[in-house]
Amino acid sequence: MPKVFYIQPDGSETVVEAVAGDSVMQTAVRNGVSGIVGQCGGSLSCATCHVFLAEENADDFAPVSEDEDEMLDCAATEREDNSRLSCQLVLADGQEVRVTVPEAQL
Amino acid sequence: MSGRLLVVGAGQAGVEVASSARGLGWDGPITLIGQEPHAPYARPPLSKAFLKGEASLESLALRSVAFYAEQRIDLVLDEQVAHLNLTGEEAVSASGRRWPFDRLVLATGAQPRPLPIDGADLDGVLMLRDVRDAGILAQRLATVTDLVVIGGGFVGLEVAATATAAGVRTSVVEAAPALMNRVVSAATAGFVEAAHLAAGARVFTGVRPHRLHGEGGAVSAVVLEDGRELPAQLVLVGVGARPRDELARAAGLRCDDGIIVDEHSFASDGRTLAVGDCANLPDPSPAPEPAPRLRLESVDNAVEQAKVAAATLVGAPRPYRGVPWFWSDQGALKLQIAGLARADDDIVIRPDARPGRMTVLRYRSAHLVAAECVNNPADFLVLRKALGAGVSLPREKAEDTSLSLKRYLQVAPA
Numbered sequence: 312m313p314k315v316f317y318i319q320p321d322g323s324e325t326v327v328e329a330v331a332g333d334s335v336m337q338t339a340v341r342n343g344v345s346g347i348v349g350q351c352g353g354s355l356s357c358a359t360c361h362v363f364l365a366e367e368n369a370d371d372f373a374p375v376s377e378d379e380d381e382m383l384d385c386a387a388t389e390r391e392d393n394s395r396l397s398c399q400l401v402l403a404d405g406q407e408v409r410v411t412v413p414e415a416q417l
Numbered sequence: 418m419s420g421r422l423l424v425v426g427a428g429q430a431g432v433e434v435a436s437s438a439r440g441l442g443w444d445g446p447i448t449l450i451g452q453e454p455h456a457p458y459a460r461p462p463l464s465k466a467f468l469k470g471e472a473s474l475e476s477l478a479l480r481s482v483a484f485y486a487e488q489r490i491d492l493v494l495d496e497q498v499a500h501l502n503l504t505g506e507e508a509v510s511a512s513g514r515r516w517p518f519d520r521l522v523l524a525t526g527a528q529p530r531p532l533p534i535d536g537a538d539l540d541g542v543l544m545l546r547d548v549r550d551a552g553i554l555a556q557r558l559a560t561v562t563d564l565v566v567i568g569g570g571f572v573g574l575e576v577a578a579t580a581t582a583a584g585v586r587t588s589v590v591e592a593a594p595a596l597m598n599r600v601v602s603a604a605t606a607g608f609v610e611a612a613h614l615a616a617g618a619r620v621f622t623g624v625r626p627h628r629l630h631g632e633g634g635a636v637s638a639v640v641l642e643d644g645r646e647l648p649a650q651l652v653l654v655g656v657g658a659r660p661r662d663e664l665a666r667a668a669g670l671r672c673d674d675g676i677i678v679d680e681h682s683f684a685s686d687g688r689t690l691a692v693g694d695c696a697n698l699p700d701p702s703p704a705p706e707p708a709p710r711l712r713l714e715s716v717d718n719a720v721e722q723a724k725v726a727a728a729t730l731v732g733a734p735r736p737y738r739g740v741p742w743f744w745s746d747q748g749a750l751k752l753q754i755a756g757l758a759r760a761d762d763d764i765v766i767r768p769d770a771r772p773g774r775m776t777v778l779r780y781r782s783a784h785l786v787a788a789e790c791v792n793n794p795a796d797f798l799v800l801r802k803a804l805g806a807g808v809s810l811p812r813e814k815a816e817d818t819s820l821s822l823k824r825y826l827q828v829a830p831a
Contacts, residue, residue: 332476333476341484342480342483342484343436343440343480343487343488345440350716351461351744352459352716354461354462354465354744355751356744356746356794357744358794358798378794381794381795382794382795384795384823385795385798385823386798387802
């Protein structure tokens with residue numbers, strides 16, 4: 312079972328047991344993790360699931376696509392090198408992933 | 418904040434009211450009643466990923482089972498509320514169960530409009546609202562060669578794109594002169610129509626279906642008003658939805674194309690709340706000369722209006738303000754709309770050097786009131802934010818496609 316560690320801007324951490332095949336966004340929304348909105352349900356339409364992906368997980372996922380790249384440029388919280396849209400981070404069995412939630416999504 | 422909260426309707430809006438109210442500090446019992454046997458799920462993928470078999474019902478769940486338990490939200494499924502007694506503060510289901518409440522939220526949604534023509538009751542004529550419909554549609558799609566979609570709105574076009582990609586010969590029939598009538602400009606509709614044609618669909622606009630032909634009780638063709646006949650073993654009717662406001666009406670709440678609510682989501686008794694597709698609300702958008710009242714069928718509205726209702730419930734009311742937005746994925750097309758344009762609003766087209774992309778801006782006199790983006794998610798995000806913040810984009814700037822919207826709108830004074 313994949314596991315996701317969500318770190319809030321204040322440093323507090325929530326750990327969620329996820330389902331393989333779900334995204335980091337879906338896992339957060341279904342379990343009420345605050346700070347990840349995911350209003351479009353993961354169809355790359357809203358950029359409200361922005362996260363900062365931990366360095367150790369940088370190579371665990373498919374690279375940023377052109378649309379994701381453009382959307383990250385326009386996210387509510389300033390983009391950083393490790394910015395991702397969490398709807399694009401699809402979890403595999405056994406994976407442990409750490410993401411930090413930005414201050415604002417809208 | 419410690420009474421019994423009852424939410425009738427377990428779609429996106431109902432789930433959001435229940436979870437937001439709890440999140441904002443509602444202490445008392447919360448009951449969320451849904452008439453389907455499934456835990457609440459996301460509907461937008463039904464016409465896309467789910468129809469293609471790429472998403473399971475489980476993967477569409479809006480919240481985990483554990484979430485409802487942790488949040489002490491009593492999720493009641495497979496129960497249809499049949500009667501509301503607002504003064505007696507009680508809801509009664511068709512099966513005779515009773516739910517007393519202190520506060521009531523109606524999130525009863527909308528249902529597809531049936532097609533009022535001969536043959537609409539033939540086997541193989543389907544509508545798409547819930548996961549059961551989507552399952553039947555997916556099964557049938559796998560066995561037919563010809564599909565006719567009646568109605569060129571979001572749902573119809575999404576299904577058409579999915580079916581075309583699966584190799585089904587697909588025709589779309591739209592009574593209005595353009596697809597997605599009144600939702601987008603003719604320019605955007607034309608761009609989308611061209612994409613559907615290129616993908617292999619046939620599109621018939623400005624013509625109504627006259628009747629459906631059947632053979633042995635099953636649909637075999639759609640006959641158009643002008644006499645043309647389109648073969649079809651499957652017909653999807655997507656001609657809009659009407660609000661499910663019967664319960665509210667019977668309970669004495671004012672209804673007119675939905676349950677009439679104010680900017681705090683209060684219904685006409687000043688105590689019941691209504692949210693989502695079933696509610697008829699004051700236009701929340703900041704545009705000049707907003708529509709007096711409207712109904713919004715969108716995820717954005719379901720979520721935002723539900724949050725407003727939750728704030729009302731916990732005694733921290735705030736008016737509903739925001740830029741409504743919509744999206745529709747049709748095959749390779751990602752259509753995103755922010756703001757509510759009227760048919761007579763002006764159009765400024767920003768063609769994109771990259772093929773398959775376009776952004777259309779809508780102006781009401783000097784004011785930017787809406788944006789329509791095709792495969793341009795970055796433009797969409799910038800424009801949605803600008804519309805929400807009331808940041809101006811002079812028309813002559815909008816017309817200058819060498820100008821980066823992102824750069825201009827971020828440096829422009831608010």
